[in-house]
Amino acid sequence: MLQDCFGLPVTTDAPEVAAAAGAFAEEVLSHGQRAAAILEAAELDPQAPLPQALAAALFLFLQTADGVQRARPWLARAHAAAARGATRREMLLIEALEAWAARRPEQALAAHLEIARYWPRDLLNAKLAQVHQLNLGDRAGMVAFSSATLRACADLGFAWGLHAFALEQAGELEAALLIGERAVAMNRNDPWAQHAVAHVHEARGAHAAGIDWLEPLAPTWDRCSSFMLTHQWWHLALFHLARGDAGRALALYDQRVWGVRKAYVQDQVNAVSLLARLEALGVDGGARWQDLAAHVRPRIHDRQNAFLDLHFAYALARAGDDAAVAELLDGLAAHAATASAPAWRELALPAARGVVAHARRRWQEAQRELQPLMARLHLIGGSTAQQGWFRQMLEPARAAAWPVAA
Numbered sequence: 001m002l003q004d005c006f007g008l009p010v011t012t013d014a015p016e017v018a019a020a021a022g023a024f025a026e027e028v029l030s031h032g033q034r035a036a037a038i039l040e041a042a043e044l045d046p047q048a049p050l051p052q053a054l055a056a057a058l059f060l061f062l063q064t065a066d067g068v069q070r071a072r073p074w075l076a077r078a079h080a081a082a083a084r085g086a087t088r089r090e091m092l093l094i095e096a097l098e099a100w101a102a103r104r105p106e107q108a109l110a111a112h113l114e115i116a117r118y119w120p121r122d123l124l125n126a127k128l129a130q131v132h133q134l135n136l137g138d139r140a141g142m143v144a145f146s147s148a149t150l151r152a153c154a155d156l157g158f159a160w161g162l163h164a165f166a167l168e169q170a171g172e173l174e175a176a177l178l179i180g181e182r183a184v185a186m187n188r189n190d191p192w193a194q195h196a197v198a199h200v201h202e203a204r205g206a207h208a209a210g211i212d213w214l215e216p217l218a219p220t221w222d223r224c225s226s227f228m229l230t231h232q233w234w235h236l237a238l239f240h241l242a243r244g245d246a247g248r249a250l251a252l253y254d255q256r257v258w259g260v261r262k263a264y265v266q267d268q269v270n271a272v273s274l275l276a277r278l279e280a281l282g283v284d285g286g287a288r289w290q291d292l293a294a295h296v297r298p299r300i301h302d303r304q305n306a307f308l309d310l311h312f313a314y315a316l317a318r319a320g321d322d323a324a325v326a327e328l329l330d331g332l333a334a335h336a337a338t339a340s341a342p343a344w345r346e347l348a349l350p351a352a353r354g355v356v357a358h359a360r361r362r363w364q365e366a367q368r369e370l371q372p373l374m375a376r377l378h379l380i381g382g383s384t385a386q387q388g389w390f391r392q393m394l395e396p397a398r399a400a401a402w403p404v405a406a
């Protein structure tokens with residue numbers, strides 16, 4: 001059987017299709033711009049289940065309802081191809097992606113962990129598992145898993161970067177720094193490892209060190225997809241903000257963070273929280289909120305991820321689009337009432353009310369909604385640095401500058 005560049009078996013008779021599966025993994029792991037090349041490979045050998053499944057993954061990464069719809073035909077093709085022959089790894093991957101499409105991340109994660117038991121050197125699988133662990137706030141599980149992956153893949157730099165990020169999320173800052181720096185020494189073009197080290201500096205409040213770390217690496221981001229590109233600049237802007245340099249951070253917002261791929265939810269998330277943090281330092285977001293709201297408005301019924309929903313709600317509320325806010329909150333309440341995951345009901349819904357209150361400068365209401373949630377709010381997803389935005393909403397010194405509307 002043919003193998004990809006990681007030595008993993010691929011059900012196909014076409015060497016270029018096996019190579020394309022490995023290339024897709026490398027693009028996802030390195031947050032590159034060429035992951036869509038998998039679509040050609042999937043067309044080249046429709047009998048090969050893996051490229052069909054990876055094509056579905058490409059659309060699931062969009063994290064939108066539309067992305068799920070675009071993924072479904074590829075999942076159907078993956079199933080049809082697998083019926084004619086597939087490895088156990090390929091079957092489990094299809095199962096994981098179907099669970100992701102069906103908004104059952106726990107089930108998707110279980111399938112990824114099963115793959116890792118037998119194919120621990122499948123780093124794309126490890127990356128997908130980490131995405132779900134982050135979205136589920138499973139920080140302890142993330143460390144245990146990335147640690148096991150690293151033991152099997154110590155020769156692969158991406159495994160060090162994955163583990164560095166997991167360690168940082170779990171508060172193991174010393175180890176995260178050592179391992180993240182080692183990953184970047186192995187591969188300077190590993191943006192996830194670069195980013196893990198930036199997270200350590202953020203967590204330590206070492207803002208000057210964070211700037212000194214990220215700025216020289218910026219030329220390596222030009223090859224990145226918009227999420228990683230705008231997110232690295234987002235981190236750099238946070239360091240400038242923490243040093244009180246709102247002007248520099250606002251310039252990064254206008255030139256780097258917002259505008260690369262405005263339709264992509266992760267770009268939207270970076271922009272919303274940065275603009276809100278800028279306002280906490282006295283910057284007037286003004287018409288920028290209208291631009292953001294125009295791009296998040298099509299997402300208000302998606303219900304793909306509660307962490308995203310909180311950002312959409314905030315942008316719409318700051319833009320004064322009360323009808324869209326009400327529609328989003330109603331949809332969220334309806335989903336929370338029936339969702340199997342309690343986080344929608346216990347965390348997402350009250351948190352959405354809280355961030356909307358904050359956006360409307362109703363400080364006491366925001367505090368009343370958000371304060372009881374803070375110990376568990378990471379269970380709706382978002383990194384420690386991203387969750388820091390919600391913690392900032394509870395800081396009286398920041399709120400004191402704003403008029404209390406109610």
Ligand SMILES: [Fe+2]
Pocket residue numbers: 195199231235383385
């Ligand atoms: Fe980050």
